[in-house]
Amino acid sequence: QPMQLNFRQYSTQGAPLVILHGLFGSLGNWGQHSKELAEKFAVYGLDLRNHGASPHSDKMSYPLMAEDVLAFMDKNNIDSCHLIGHSMGGKVAMQLALDHPGRINRLIIVDIAPVSYPASAGGHDEIFAAMEAIDLGNLQSRVEADEIMKPYVDEPDIRRFLLTNLHRSSEGEFFWRLNLVAIKAHYDKLREGITSKRPFERAVLFVKGAMSNYIRKEDEQAILSLFPLASVKIVMNAGHWLHAEKPRAFQSIAMNFLIEAEE
DSSP states (O other): OOOOOOEEEOOOSSSEEEEEOOTTOOGGGGHHHHHHHTTTSEEEEEOOTTSTTSOOOSOOOHHHHHHHHHHHHHHTTOSSEEEEEETHHHHHHHHHHHHOGGGEEEEEEESOOSSOOOTTGGGHHHHHHHHHTSOGGGOOOHHHHHHHHTTTOOOHHHHHHHGGGEEEOTTSOEEESSOHHHHHHTHHHHTSOOOOSSOOOSOEEEEEETTOOSSOGGGHHHHHHHOTTEEEEEETTOOTTHHHHSHHHHHHHHHHHHHHHHO
16 A cells, blocks of 8 residues: 655646655755756655655555655656655665656666665664664753764764754654654665666666765666666765765756756
8 A cells, every 4th residue: 555655846847856865864855956956847855655754654665665656646646757866765766667667757866776785885784773872752952862873873964864853742752753663674675676577768867976885886787787778977076975965066967867858
């Protein structure tokens, strides 16, 4: 049963463009890019299941998450759209394009390949440990939460990103808005590769951070077997969060690729 995803519509003009965030993220992480792309496209930011303000479920896999996005498109009368996905959202985007090729026009995959990744990739074990170390019932402030996470996650930017998931109820109780338990339980599934019986025969752009090792030379074969028309652009001096680290460079790459489709 597909879930009704929380979304934000940034504009109504132009071809539909759907944007999918990564693991531990939400549509808010893409807010600035969504606003800028909305000058040319009808942009929709989505919260994937168990993330942001979307419903929680104890089931989680790429085929299920792709069906959630398809159900969103159906409900909002979007026959076909351009699609941008970062990291986990990129895998959801690939799955959707492969399963329902007629519904996707142009695809931008941000710093992820359709391959399986080792558990050590991305420092996610440390992230789970950091989030679980916080005793929500006794937590006094966000500053305190940040301090508790420091021994596990030393980059302030990553801690700041993770803490966007920490919310406070009207009674003043802290809670994680995402479904940490389900995400951890299905983490092995989220590391898996994307499979399909047939390739996606339209233009796909993979955008890689030069300092990230999520898209490697040896992943080329896997990419081209599923996406024979794929091309790759590299953003220099950027890692896995290249859209946040180098927003101008990413914005211009994305805009050029999508506008080409409109010409």
